[in-house]
Amino acid sequence: MADEREIGELTIGAMTLRRIVESEVPLLSPFEIFPDCEPGHLAANDPWLAPRFMDRTAQLLVIAIQSFLIRRGGLTILVDTCSGNDKDRKRPFFDHRDWPWLARLRAAGVAPEQVDIVLCSHLHVDHVGWNTRLENGRWVPTFPNARYLISRREWEYWKGSTAPNGVVRTGDYIADSVLPVFASGQAELVDDDHAFGSDLWLETTPGHTPGHLALHLADSRRQIILSGDLMHHPLQLRYPDWSTRFCADPGRARATRRDFLARHADTDHVIFPAHFPSPTGGFVERRGDHYGFRFDGETHGCTGDDR
Ligand SMILES: [Zn+2]
Incomplete structure (x- = not known):
């Protein structure tokens, strides 16, 4: 039987968790994503940043875009759906792509018809793409039998007039990847x-977006938390006040992240920040006025200043 780590599947209570990766490459300039980031910050952290977490030459941070597959007693749950194929996007990396993501889902033993629940941690372009796929020129739900769970607070925001105009920056992903699941009656x-x-529940973690959600998986001994975009990169453990340019409310995002890190630091809770590179899950460790991150299965923290 294959080693748990080899196939990338964790067991917790009656559930299994595995990642379905769409991409994991140097993608975002640290200066683009983090308004507070200056060249000195990168120089100070260079020994641990490159090459695992940053391409030094291109000056791009390594970002994973992935889904989380949970199987729980016959129920198949998919958390977030990456960026998707064939989508009309402004950023070339997301534009009209042909990712083998569905094949990877099938390789994990799941056909689209078998997905019961799609949970959106929040409604950003890189988390809702595979909600739909292109069929005869129309966007149709990729998972015909699934209920798509969306935070009520999140949806109130995106359907309202105060939400940023994503069409300009990203392409109209709400229209092609969110509205069709409402039209089909599958959105909830x-x-x-x-x-x-009692083993699987949501926690509201607002700031990056108003209705941003984390998901807790627990058994009597352990807890795993899918923390979505509460943090995007290990640099935010070194600099926990850094919110991203993509945060709807950077101050709120900072407070939520600070609170989350303080609560989970030096516990055995395994945190899976959506965009952290493989193996993604790990532990938050306190380092004086900031934090470090140690990936599950590794003996040393990745962020350089081990105690
Ligand atoms: Zn994201």
Whole structure:
């Protein structure tokens, strides 16, 4: 039987968790994503940043774009759906792509028809793409039998007039990747405290977007938390006040991240920040006025200043 780590599947209680990666490459300029980042910050952290977390030559941070597959007693749940194929996008990296993501999902033993629940941590372009696929010129739900769970608070924001005009910056992903699941009757709005059971529940983690959600998986001994975009890169453990240019409310995002890191530091909770490179999951460790991150299965923290 294959080693758990080899096939990338974790077991917790009656559930299994594995990642379905769409891409993991140097993608974003640290100066683009983090307004507070200056060249000195990169120089100070260069020994641990490159090459694992940053391409030094291109000056691009390595960003994973991935989904999380949870199987729980016959229920198949997909958390976030990456950026998708054939989408009309402003950023070339996302534009009219042909990712083998569905093949990777099938290789994990799941056909689209078998997905029961799609949970959107939030409604950003790199988290909703595979909600739909192109069929005869129309965007149709990729998962015909799934309920698509979306935070009520999140949807109120994106359907309202105060949301940023994503069309200019990204392409109209709400129209091609979110509205079709409402049109098909598959969208379901959930409240912040929604729980699937005592072993699987949502936590509201607002700031990056107003209705941003984290998902807790637990058994009697352990806890795993899919923390979505509460942090995007290990640099935010070194500099926990750094919010991103893409945060709807950077101040709120900072407060939520600070609170989350303080609560989980030096515990055995395994945190999976959506965009952290493989193996993604790990532990938050306190380092004086900031934090470090140690990937699960590794003996040393990745962020350089081990105690
Ligand atoms: Zn994201």
